Amino acid sequence: MPVDAHLLGFIDCFNRQAYFEAHDVLEELWLVTQGEQRDFYKGLIQTAAVFLKLQQAKSAAAARLAQRAAGHLEKYRPVCDQLNVDEILEWLRDVGHGRNTVADGTPPRLELLGK
Numbered sequence: 001m002p003v004d005a006h007l008l009g010f011i012d013c014f015n016r017q018a019y020f021e022a023h024d025v026l027e028e029l030w031l032v033t034q035g036e037q038r039d040f041y042k043g044l045i046q047t048a049a050v051f052l053k054l055q056q057a058k059s060a061a062a063a064r065l066a067q068r069a070a071g072h073l074e075k076y077r078p079v080c081d082q083l084n085v086d087e088i089l090e091w092l093r094d095v096g097h098g099r100n101t102v103a104d105g106t107p108p109r110l111e112l113l114g115k
Contacts, residue, residue, distance in 0.1 A: 003112060004029055007081060009111045010044065018091065019052035040080050043072030047088060050095055054102040059095075066095040082112040 012045035013022035030041040046069035053062035070092045078086045091108045
């Protein structure tokens, strides 16, 4: 199944650490999505916001938001829309435990599976 252009744009922005832009790109898709997939996109949007908070050195806010994002993504394990949801959940758990991968120079990268 082809990957939606908004999701591809989200991945591109996320990987360039343009987290605010990633949020905006995927929000367009989230707003028109109905049903189950809507929560998946909300979780991804919140994940981008988590890493934006880390860029802003707001670790406590990032940790709180990471918990909410994980709550949305948990039911899509292990893979959804060719994304490794388990890996994303691991990143969010790390943030919840105080790790700032943006500050330590190892920001996460999203990769489509099967590409």
